[in-house]
Amino acid sequence: MFAMAALSGATMAMATQAEQPVLRWDAQSYGNHRYTARVEKAADAVHVILPWRRRDAHPEQVAVIVTGPDGKVIANVLRGSIDRASGELVFQAAQAGVYAIYYQSYLSNGRSNYPTVTYPAPKDSADSAWVRKVGKDAQAWKRLPQASVLGYEAVDDFDAYTAMERTATPVELQALLASNAAATLLLFPETRANPIRMLDTIPERWAQRGAGGEFSDEALRGEYLSFQVGLWAPQAMVANVQVSFADLQGPADAIIPARALTCFNLGGIDYAGQPFSTRVNVAQGRVQPLWMGLDIPTDAKPGVYRGELTISADGVPAQRVPLAITVGAAAAVAHGDDQPFKLSRLRWMNSTLAQDDTLVKPFTAVSVKGSTLGILGRDVKLDASGLPAQIDSHFDQRMTGFAKQPQAMLAAPMRLLVQDAAGVHALSAAHRPAVQQDGPGRVHWQINGNAGPLQGEVQASLEADGTLSYAIALTADKPITLSDIRLEIPLRGEVAQYQLGLGRQGDRAPVDFSWIWNVENNQDGAWIGTTNAGLEFHLRDEHYQRPLNTNFYHQKPLLMPTSWDNGGQGGVRLKRDGARYMVTAFSGGRTMAAGQTLRYDIVMRVTPFKTIKPAEHFAARYFHKYSDLDEIKRDGADVVNIHHATPINPWINYPFLEADKMRAYIDAAHQRGMKVKIYDTIREVSDRAPELPMLESLGHEVISAGKGGGFSWLQEHLNGDYIAAWHVPENRDAAIINAGQSRWHNYYIEGLDWLARNVGIDGLYLDDVAYDRTTMKRVRKVLQRHREQPLIDLHSASQYNPRDGHINSALLYMELFPYIDRLWFGEEFDYEKTSPSYWLTEMSGIPYGLMGEMLQHDGNPWRGMLFGMTSRLGWSAGSDPRPLWKLWDSFGIEQADMIGWWVHDAPVQTGRDDVLATSYVRKGKTMIALASWAPQQTTVSLKIDWKALGLQPGKLKLTAPAVENFQPAATFRPGDAIPLEPGKGWLLILE
Structure with a gap:
């Protein structure tokens, strides 16, 4: 064709x-x-x-x-x-x-x-x-x-x-300029049908048509009409472009008010729901498209509406663009949103959908009792500094419920300390902070105090998921020389069992470890804790923006915080000191001028976020591929993940162009009692998105700056300043990288709402997403409004490599964990040469309230069963968890209590650190997962708490059912020495 x-x-x-x-x-x-x-x-x-x-x-x-x-x-x-x-x-x-x-x-x-x-x-x-x-x-x-x-x-x-990419010739440009000799800025109105694509010259159609003139178009009642005005500055740079609108006058004195018009390029509502404005300049010789939107009322009288917009700039005479909009008698469906190429969805860019402090399941409202704040499974008691004096976790070690006695996490209150020649001064105020309720999901507080020679102001908040955010401002009244400003987090020793972050992969918490800032690494914090109590912390600059991830970190790296980094003098030290584990974030010596203010921003999260739900996890069997639904059901799966590059979802992160096909597939799945989730993240956007020319017009608000290149379409139709991303050669789909925080997140949220309402998706498969928890909360809220139990799973390739800045995937995405249901970690994760501590903290999700599955080389099925993890059906030829599923069903794993090897009083133990056991306990029988990390073949005798299992030892048998590609049939007596091959294990039924 x-x-x-x-x-x-x-x-x-x-x-x-x-x-x-x-x-x-x-x-x-x-x-x-x-x-x-x-x-x-x-x-x-x-x-x-x-x-x-x-x-x-x-x-x-x-x-x-x-x-x-x-x-x-x-x-x-x-x-x-x-x-x-x-x-x-x-x-x-x-x-x-x-x-x-x-x-x-x-x-x-x-x-x-x-x-x-x-x-x-x-x-x-x-x-x-x-x-x-x-x-x-x-x-x-x-x-x-x-x-x-x-x-x-x-x-x-x-x-x-397109016609918008056929350039004007030099002769035509000279003629146009001759007829507009006095003009510094030339205007060219265009309909949405002809998106402006070239930014370094003008198209033939403009040169032949001439500058200025009326903009006219047709729309329906209730439609959102998008259009453009192209600005060309042929002679010199034009600064500070402004647009104003007048009312549109229609038939019989009907009016469409000026407030129904907007210019997207000059600002809007950001991804966090805050209004913002943007300065627009037009460089000499460049074209700047201004994209406008007109929200036509649903009750608008049919007929022609006339008005105008005015464009001005510094030192440039204002120019009017007459508008003539013919409104038809018919009513638009959903503002026109059901037809992506109409570009009515640009109004989604300024959406505030689900931008609130309401709750999502399973979280409970933040309670305030004096200075103690309560959230699901956790309490935070505030000190006079506004920092936590104590944090209590009510989760039990099994992670399936709550303990009778809470686990205190701090050995002493956290402190922000200022050290000068006179000594060490802790930030404090005369009174404990008064906590204000913003909504069921959030509270905030503020204190004004001092830390020796510095005045301190603390603005802080706690959200229902366990996120503590601090913006601490320290101001000097007079010139001062300081030897340090530091944060101390004294954790209890029994809590600080495991640690990941600060350049370390998940493992036992080190006895003594030091770290310094380095922009080559995407590192600004850590997680320290145990399964049922932990603390994640990040040290941030006041202008923090999320770095790019997944192959692209170095193209937009971490912004080194002025306060914490202090020109390379800052860092973090972890040290076990008797019964406590001290985390010290120091910034080193400096001088401050009178009136100077430093911002020490901190984000902390108290883990776990929620209990794990093994029964739900084992009941939902994933098929990770587009395929025939009847075949999938026969294989025993009931949740289907649909990738991009498939017939019903062909274009990466733009799942709107085959909506009818997707709806038909999902309807058929629902008729079979199955659920369908789709691949849709925001890390990159397909070149097939009709909005792409408009996104280019926003500079780097949405599209990340880069060197261009990549697949041919990108080089031939974009303007070179982008980062080329994923390409699917089979259908010639190419993508570019999005910025980490932009209004495209608002578009994404509205898009998910549209998909849930119109297509019926049951959730999302997220693949190395590039948005933060602000957007993740909105994702959960939107899907929860349409589905009783939406499903969201997150995949990541290991980010612990130089290309990605040696960031742990679990730490990178921990802020999202409260709002997702399952992990799939992932390519480049090592299931063979890593420790049980690594498995627990980096891959399983269990310390954070999640469970997951394995990917790289289909994982290690024996070790995986210690954490309730298998490979995922459909992804690769070797990935076949069906034999294990069959054993699960014959045993009744969904009715069992999962008691992991990490529980100190687990009813089945091995007495060894290199051979571990997890028990799945039912009335009258128990399934025991054994897995070895021993370097050679070994044997193990089980230590069984018969009372805890409710079993009588003399009447029991211990059998290993035959499981294809997992284990042969075998029978043991409870006291026998059970042989284990290196890296392998058993599933034994005790009954």
Whole structure:
């Protein structure tokens, strides 16, 4: 299928579609674009000028390929004048017919999913004798037979250059400027049907139409009408663009008020629900699209509405753009949102949907009893500093319920200390803070105090999920020299069992460890704790923005906090000191001027966030692939994860273009009692998103800055300042990286709401997401409004590598854990050479209130069963948990209590640290998972608390049912020495 463009000029107007060849071509060999030209008679040389109006800046540096009517490449080709406006060629035409001239052929190297596409430079392939015969005289070439240009073609409609990408010629630009000699800023209104794509020059249609004029379009009642005004600054930079709107006057004195109009480029509502404004400048020679939106009332009277918008800038006379909007009698469906190409969804960019302090399940309202704040399973008692004096966890070690006695986490109150020549001064106030309720899900407090020579102001909050946020401002009244400002977190020794972060992978908490700031690493905190009580902390700059992740960290790394880092003097020390475990975050010596303020921001989270629910986990059997639903059901799975690059979800992170197919699939699944979740994150966006030109117009609010490159479509249709991301060669889907915090998050939330209402999705499969907990909370709230029990699972490849800044995936995403249901960690996680502590803290999710599954090489099934983890069905040929599922069902695992090896009084133990046991306890029988970390074959005798199991030892048998690819059938007596191979184990039934 070809995309064809109309050509200007009398000769071009005579070309008809019937003259176009119907030959498809291989883009990998020839590129995506060509012109065709007819040669009436065979000739040793013919001349042609292609009016290609190219948008690439240097066409003279790119090769051209000519093929004959037989499809063979013509070697004898000479290049004449080559520029953006046109290309002059002479080529040998051995036969009459239609010749094809490919003018952006490319080479693709590197990984297929991250291709490196380059455009070869011109290469002389012509025979020297032919060149001497033809000559290189441009005037003589004009006397050669002339090939007649038939038209432009693209390899497909999507790759085709639009009318907005056909550049104006220098002659046309000069004429336009001559007719607007006094203008510093030229305006070009455009409908949404013609998104502005070029930012370094203007299109042919603007040059021929001229600047200014009225904007007119048609819309329905209740429709959200998007449109553009292109700004071009040909002579000099234009600063501080402003837009104002007037009421639209309609029939019979009807009015659409000015407040129904907005300009997205000048600001809006950010991802956190706060209004913001943006300064827009137009650089010399550049084009700046301004995207507008008009919210037409549902009760608008049909007819023509007339008004205007005014565009001004510093030192530039204001210019009016008349508006004429014809409102039809019919009513729009959902503002037009059901048709993505209408771009009505741009209104989603400023959405505040689910931006509130309401609760999501299972969290409970924050309670306030004096200075003690209560949340699900945890209490925080505030000190006079506003910092925690004590944190209590009510979770039990099994992580399935609550203990009779709480676990105190702190050995002493946390302190922020200022040290100078006079000594050490703790931040404090005269009174404990008064706590204010913002809603059931959040409280906040503020104190004003001092820390020796510094005045301190603390603004803090606690949310229902366990997140404590602190913004601490320290101000000097007079010049002062300080030797340190530090935070002390004295944890109880029994709580500080495990640690991850600060450059360490999950393991036993170190006895003594020091860390310093380094921008090469995405590290600003750690998690320290045990299964039922832990603390995550992060040290932040007041202007913190989430870094990029998953291969892209170094392109937007962590902002080193001015206060904590202090020019490389700051760091963190972890030290076990008797019965307490001291965390000291220090910033080192410095001088402060009178009136200077330093911000020491801290984010902490108290874990676990919620109890684990093994019964629900074992009952939901995942199939991770698009496939036939009846086959999936026969395999025993009831939750289907649909990736992108599938027939019903073809485009990465843009699941709206095959909505009917997706709805039909999900309806069929629901009829079979199954659930369907889709891949949809915000880390990157597909080039198929119709909103992409508008997102480019916002600079780097949504699209991350980068060096461009990547797949051919990105290089040919974007403006070069982006980071190329995932590419699917099978359907030519390419993506670019999004910024970590932007209004695209608002769009995403509205999109999920639309999918839940209109398509019926049951949840999300998240793959290394790039948003923070603010958006994650909204995700959960939106899905929970439409589904009684939405399902959200999170996958991550291990981020612990130089490319990703050596960040632990669990720590990177811990802020999201309260709002998801399951983990799938993941590629590059090591299931063989890592310790049980690593498994527990880095992969299982259990200390945080989650359970998960394994991925890399299908995991280790024996060790996995210690944590309730299997591989996931459908993902790979070797991934087959069905034999284990069969054993689960025969045993009745959903009715069992899971008691992990980490529980100090677990009823089945091995007495060894390198062979561990987890029990699944039912009335009258128990399933025991054994797994070995011993380097050689070994044996183990089980230590069983018969009373705890409710069993009589003399009447029991210990059997290993045969499980395909897991274990042979075997029988043991309870006291027997059970053999274990290295890295393997058993599932034993005691009954």
